């Protein structure tokens with residue numbers, strides 16, 4: 001059992017934003033002032049008390065958009081390395097996209113992702129199944145069956161569903177499962193062949209541009225389809241002002257639509273791109289500086305509901321290709337929280353409470369997941385966060401198999417120092433010496449008890 005004392009606890013679900021104590025084992029037992037834990041102790045529990053002055057404690061972050069590459073591209077990432085990198089970054093649950101090789105479009109693969117996730121001992125890994133077989137945009141997957149097997153959402157992410165009729169049917173069938181349908185809004189007839197946002201900068205660099213409309217027209221289309229036929233629609237990685245306007249309109253009409261934004265679309269713009277900076281080549285492409293401002297305003301005013309990394313690992317060799325040929329994607333798990341902290345929270349553009357709402361509470365609510373708050377009896381998915389903890393991003397601290405990040409070799413601060421998933425302390429995220437000492441002591445006491453009684457170590 002853990003008692004974290006005098007942390008700055010941020011839990012928007014309960015309106016908590018101040019110094020207090022949190023007591024938990026597998027579940028949250030109490031949140032309040034001057035807790036001592038004695039009332040909850042029985043002979044089978046030991047209490048580890050951690051003084052957490054100067055640190056934040058909040059519910060584990062939930063990343064609804066990540067690419068773990070297994071099966072098929074384990075050279076870039078696998079479910080174990082991805083789940084560990086995720087928890088190191090403060091994520092206690094991640095949703096794994098279906099654009100693997102083969103595509104997650106059948107029951108066996110949904111079950112495979114879930115069981116590999118359970119073995120990983122990192123963040124919880126939940127599968128997003130494809131919308132169409134092999135992401136081809138034609139035949140729909142068997143959504144009812146895949147949901148029963150464990151899929152928590154459906155998406156062809158990496159590609160947009162090009163035919164409106166297919167999207168309409170998908171929205172209808174997804175309703176039978178209660179799961180959101182995540183739309184990667186990209187009209188290929190407009191985007192194909194482009195490698196960055198079309199505008200002054202693409203012209204300057206001589207690169208083929210992708211017009212903002214490639215995203216905006218599909219966002220508007222999908223919102224109208226959801227209005228016509230219902231369905232829970234979620235718009236992935238929003239990057240254009242017009243798509244945000246469509247989302248705002250959709251919400252005003254009472255349409256069941258939510259949206260996410262990635263940290264890189266809030267921090268960088270197309271002006272930051274140079275011909276060798278393939279780590280900034282992402283899909284959708286980095287916005288204009290003007291659209292970036294619109295995205296931040298929409299996140300702050302709640303039009304955009306959540307943050308998500310779109311963690312997209314790629315090999316060094318692939319990213320070393322010339323800009324037009326390099327794959328789209330940025331590695332996000334281990335730097336996203338520090339990046340948002342340094343670029344948005346510290347300068348006062350986003351409050352800690354808004355961050356936790358957008359990266360934990362809202363994702364949990366929208367996708368029907370455990371976590372998202374520190375309510376008593378919720379699973380103890382917890383992040384202890386040190387705003388001052390500083391690291392230089394590099395091989396010594398890195399867990400992802402790929403290094404396609406603009407932060408490589410850069411010093412960052414604002415990292416989790418301890419993360420618990422369902423009350424189980426995750427080694428991959430352990431930076432806090434006091435928590436480490438307490439865990440070692442606990443293990444030694446358990447070992448002694450096991451030796452004395454001859455009983456098996458409990459598995460967790």
Ligand code: DOR
Pocket residue numbers: 067099157158159184281282283284310312313327328329330
């Ligand atoms: O940048 C991206 N990379 N955007 C996507 O939609 C797909 C992802 C990937 O799979 O690499």
